[in-house]
Amino acid sequence: MPTRHIVTAYDEQLNVMHNLVREMGRLAAEQIGNAVAAIADRDTDLAAQVMERDGRIDALEQQVEGQVVRLLALRHPKANDLRVVIAGLRIANNLERIGDFAANVAKRSMTLHSQPEVALARSMLPIGQAVAGMLGDVMRAYDTNDADAALAVRRKDADVDRAYTALFRELLTYMMESPARITACTHLLFAAKNLERIGDHATNIAETLCFRVSGQPLDEERAKGDDTATMTVMPD
C-alpha cells in the first residue's frame, strides 16, 4: 500500500512541525509570565533566566523553518495541506518575536533595578497575564483548528491596547512629577509597549489560524484600542 505509506510519512513530518510550534508556544507563554514577574518583583535572577532562555525559542524557530523547507521540497503539499505548512512557518515567526519582546522586558527589568522603585511597574502583571492568556488560548485553537476560538482571541486584543494606553498615560504623568523618575518610566513605557506588541502577535497568530481554516484572509476590520501614538499629556 504505497499511498498509505506516503500519507503516513507526510503526517509524521507534519507532526514534527506541529510539536515544534507547540513547544515554542509553551516556552513563549512561560517567558512572558517570568518577564513580568521579574519586572514587578525586581527579581534579577529571574530576568537573567528569561534572557538566557530566549535562545531556545530562536533555535526552535530554525528547526520549524528547516522542517517546513523539507516538507515543501519532499512532499509538495497542495491546497489545505500547503496552508497548514505555511501557517506553521508564519506562527513560528510570530512566536519567535514574542520571545524577543519577553526577553527585552526582562532586560529592561535589570536596568530598573538600579533606579528608584516605581509602583506602576506592578501594572505590568495584569497586562502580562492578559497577553500570556491570549497566547495560551490561541495555541489551544492551533491544536483544535478552531477559527471561532481564534477570533475570540483577536477580539481580546482591544482590551490589551486599552490597558496599555491607560498605563502609558499614567507613566507620562508620573514622569512629569519628578525628573528622577524619567529613566525608570521610559523603560517601563518600552516594556509596556513590548507587552502590547505581544498581544498584536497573538492576534496575528489568530488571523493566520482563520486563514488556515478558511483559505481566505479576514476582511473584518480589527478593533484597535492603542491610542498612544496620538496621546499628549501636559504637566500641571
Added chain:
Amino acid sequence: MPTRHIVTAYDEQLNVMHNLVREMGRLAAEQIGNAVAAIADRDTDLAAQVMERDGRIDALEQQVEGQVVRLLALRHPKANDLRVVIAGLRIANNLERIGDFAANVAKRSMTLHSQPEVALARSMLPIGQAVAGMLGDVMRAYDTNDADAALAVRRKDADVDRAYTALFRELLTYMMESPARITACTHLLFAAKNLERIGDHATNIAETLCFRVSGQPLDEERAKGDDTATMTVMPD
C-alpha cells in the same frame, strides 16, 4: 518542447513575485524618507500622505503571499528554487513591517505638531537617511543576488544602533530639563526606536539574501550597538 515551456512559465511566475517585492522595497524606502521629513519639518500633509500610502505596501505583501502559495502549489520548486521563493515571502514580510514603522513615525509627527518644538526632531533625518540607504542597498543586493553586498548592509546596522543610542540619551536628558517636553520627547523616543527597528529589518533582509545564496543560515554573530535597554540617565 514541454520542458522548456514549463521552465518559462515558472520563470514568469517567479518574476511576478520579484517585481512585487521590488515595488514593496521602492515604496518602503520612499515612505521612510517622507516620514522623517514630516517629523523634521512638522509637515502634517506629508505625514497624512505616508499614513494613507501604507495600505499599498500591505496590499503588495498580500499579493506576494498569494503568488508564493501559487508557485508552491503548482510548481513545487526544490532546492535553490525553493529557497528563492521562501526568501521572497520572508523579505515581503520584513518590508511590510518597515512600512508599518514608517507609518507610525508619520503618525507620531502629527502628534508632535501640537507640542512645543524640539530641535532634536531633526536628528531623525540622518538616521532615516541611513536606514533608507540600507534598504536601497539591500534591495540592489536582492536584484544582483550579491551576498557580499548584503553582508555590507548588515555591518552598517551597528552604526544605526549607535546613532539611536546617542539620540536616546539626548532625549532623556532633554526631558529632564522640563516636564513640558516629556510628551514630545516620548514620541520622539518611539519614533527613533521605529527607525532603529527598520535598520533591524533591513538587516534581516540581508541575512535572508545570504541564506538564499548559500542555503545556510549565517553563523557569524551580528555586531549590536543598541544599548538603550540598559541605559540610565540621571538628572543633574
